[in-house]
Amino acid sequence: MDPVRNPFAPGAGRRPRELAGRQAIVEDARVAIERAMLCKPSRSQIFLGLRGVGKTVLLNTVEHMATERGHLTSSIEAPENKSLGEQLLPRIHQVLRKLSIIENAKGKTFDAMRALKSFAAAFRLEYGDMTISVDPEVGVADSGDLENDLPELFVRVGDAAKAAGKAWTLLIDEIQYLSEKDFAALIASLHKTSQKDLPVLFFGAGLPQVAALSGDAKSYSERLFHFPEVGALSDKDAIAAIRQPILDEGAMIDNDALAEIILKTRGYPYFLQEWGHQTWNLASDNKITLKDTQQAEATTLARLDQGFFKVRFNRLTPKEREYVIAMAQLGNGPYRSSDIADALGETPQSLGPRRAQIISKGMIYSPSHGDVAFTVPMFNEYLLRNLANLS
Ligand SMILES: Nc1ncnc2c1ncn2[C@@H]1O[C@H](COP(=O)(O)OP(=O)(O)OP(=O)(O)O)[C@@H](O)[C@H]1O
Ligand SMILES: [Mg+2]
Structure with a gap:
C-alpha cells in the first residue's frame, strides 16, 4: 500500500498513532x-x-x-x-x-x-x-x-x-x-x-x-x-495497536494476519510498529492478508536486526559479546550466572566484573539474586539468528 500513508512509526520515542494499553x-x-x-x-x-x-x-x-x-x-x-x-x-x-x-x-x-x-x-x-x-x-x-x-x-x-x-x-x-x-x-x-x-x-x-x-x-x-510497569501489550491491546491505525487510513486487515503479527511480536510495541510498517508497505491490496505478513517477515527481521538490535550489540566489547552469546545459547532467560560461567569455562566470581559492566551498559539486568536477563526483548533470538556474522 502507499508508503506515504503508512500509519506506523517504528523509532525511538516516536508517538504511535494508537497509544494502546496505557x-x-x-x-x-x-x-x-x-x-x-x-x-x-x-x-x-x-x-x-x-x-x-x-x-x-x-x-x-x-x-x-x-x-x-x-x-x-x-x-x-x-x-x-x-x-x-x-x-x-x-x-x-x-x-x-x-x-x-x-x-x-x-x-x-x-x-x-x-x-x-x-x-x-x-x-x-x-x-x-x-x-x-x-x-x-x-x-x-x-x-x-x-x-x-x-x-x-x-x-x-x-x-x-x-x-x-x-x-x-x-x-x-x-x-x-x-x-x-x-x-x-x-x-x-x-x-x-x-x-x-x-x-x-x-x-x-x-x-x-x-x-x-x-x-x-x-x-x-x-x-x-x-513504579508503573510498562511491558508488552496484552493481545487485545496489541490488536488495537495494529488494527486501529489501519482502519483510520481506510484500509483493513484479516484476523489471521493480525494473529500472526501478535504471535511474532509477542505484543512488544517496537516490534509491533516495525511489523505493521513493513506489512503495510508490502501489501498490494487495501486489505492486509496472512500472506502479506508472512512475506513481510524477512524484511521486518532484517530491519530490526540492523536497527533496533545491532546498535545495542555494537556497544559491547568482544569479551562482553562472548558473555551475551553464551547467555543466548542457554535458551530463553532469565539465566543463572553460574550456568553462564559453566558455559564459558569460568567461575561466576571471575566473570563478576564483566557482568557488572554489561549491566552498567544497560544490556542485561538482574531480575533476582544470581540471575540475569536481557533488557532487550527477544535479544537471544537475534543473537542466534545472526551468530555467524557476530563472533
Ligand atoms: N502503547 C503503545 N502502542 C503502540 N505502539 C507503541 C506504544 N508505546 C510505544 N510504541 C512504539 O514503540 C516504539 C518504542 O517506543 P519508545 O521509544 O518510547 O520505547 P522505550 O521504552 O523508550 O525504549 P528504549 O528503552 O529503547 O528507550 C515506538 O516506535 C513507539 O511508536
Ligand atoms: Mg526510551
Missing part, C-alpha cells in the same frame, strides 16, 4: 499533574520496562499533558557521562526565566535565581551561553554537598512556581544511567518538596533495575514513587 498509566499521571497544580500531595512516577516498550513515548505524553495544564517542564535524558547538576542548570534557569515575568512570582524567582547561582558556583558548573545576572545567596545551595544543595535549590524553584500559580515537572529518561550520588540527591530533593507540599512533580523512565537502585539510594523512595 490508559491507566496516563490517567494516573493526569491526576498527579492536576493535583500538583493545586499544591496537593501527588506521587512522582518512574516508568520501568525493557527496551522498546514505550517508556519515552509515555514521558513525552506526560510532558505534553503537564504543559497543557499549566506546568513548566524540564526534560532530560540521563547520559552516561554528564552529571545531573550540569544537565539541570540550564533547564532550571529557563524555568526561572519564564517564572520571572509573572508579577506575583518576581520575589521568589529572584531568590531561586540566587540559589541557582550559588549552586552553579559550588559545583563549578559551566554556564554555556547563559548568564545569571544576580548575586549568589550565601549559605543556600552552596555547601558543595549535592544531597544538601540540590534539595535547597528544588525548594526555591518550587516556592517560585507556587507563587506564580504554576507547577514544575521534571522528566528524566534513561534514569539507570544516573550516578548513585545524583540519584540519591534527586530523591532527597523530591522528598523535601513533597514534605513542603510544593508543586514539583517528577516523572522518570528506566530499565527494570532502577527500582532496586532507588531502594539503595534512599530507603523512603518506595513511598515517594510509583
Whole structure:
C-alpha cells in the first residue's frame, strides 16, 4: 500500500498513532499533574520496562499533558557521562526565566535565581551561553554537598512556581544511567518538596533495575514513587495497536494476519510498529492478508536486526559479546550466572566484573539474586539468528 500513508512509526520515542494499553498509566499521571497544580500531595512516577516498550513515548505524553495544564517542564535524558547538576542548570534557569515575568512570582524567582547561582558556583558548573545576572545567596545551595544543595535549590524553584500559580515537572529518561550520588540527591530533593507540599512533580523512565537502585539510594523512595510497569501489550491491546491505525487510513486487515503479527511480536510495541510498517508497505491490496505478513517477515527481521538490535550489540566489547552469546545459547532467560560461567569455562566470581559492566551498559539486568536477563526483548533470538556474522 502507499508508503506515504503508512500509519506506523517504528523509532525511538516516536508517538504511535494508537497509544494502546496505557490508559491507566496516563490517567494516573493526569491526576498527579492536576493535583500538583493545586499544591496537593501527588506521587512522582518512574516508568520501568525493557527496551522498546514505550517508556519515552509515555514521558513525552506526560510532558505534553503537564504543559497543557499549566506546568513548566524540564526534560532530560540521563547520559552516561554528564552529571545531573550540569544537565539541570540550564533547564532550571529557563524555568526561572519564564517564572520571572509573572508579577506575583518576581520575589521568589529572584531568590531561586540566587540559589541557582550559588549552586552553579559550588559545583563549578559551566554556564554555556547563559548568564545569571544576580548575586549568589550565601549559605543556600552552596555547601558543595549535592544531597544538601540540590534539595535547597528544588525548594526555591518550587516556592517560585507556587507563587506564580504554576507547577514544575521534571522528566528524566534513561534514569539507570544516573550516578548513585545524583540519584540519591534527586530523591532527597523530591522528598523535601513533597514534605513542603510544593508543586514539583517528577516523572522518570528506566530499565527494570532502577527500582532496586532507588531502594539503595534512599530507603523512603518506595513511598515517594510509583513504579508503573510498562511491558508488552496484552493481545487485545496489541490488536488495537495494529488494527486501529489501519482502519483510520481506510484500509483493513484479516484476523489471521493480525494473529500472526501478535504471535511474532509477542505484543512488544517496537516490534509491533516495525511489523505493521513493513506489512503495510508490502501489501498490494487495501486489505492486509496472512500472506502479506508472512512475506513481510524477512524484511521486518532484517530491519530490526540492523536497527533496533545491532546498535545495542555494537556497544559491547568482544569479551562482553562472548558473555551475551553464551547467555543466548542457554535458551530463553532469565539465566543463572553460574550456568553462564559453566558455559564459558569460568567461575561466576571471575566473570563478576564483566557482568557488572554489561549491566552498567544497560544490556542485561538482574531480575533476582544470581540471575540475569536481557533488557532487550527477544535479544537471544537475534543473537542466534545472526551468530555467524557476530563472533
Ligand atoms: N502503547 C503503545 N502502542 C503502540 N505502539 C507503541 C506504544 N508505546 C510505544 N510504541 C512504539 O514503540 C516504539 C518504542 O517506543 P519508545 O521509544 O518510547 O520505547 P522505550 O521504552 O523508550 O525504549 P528504549 O528503552 O529503547 O528507550 C515506538 O516506535 C513507539 O511508536
Ligand atoms: Mg526510551
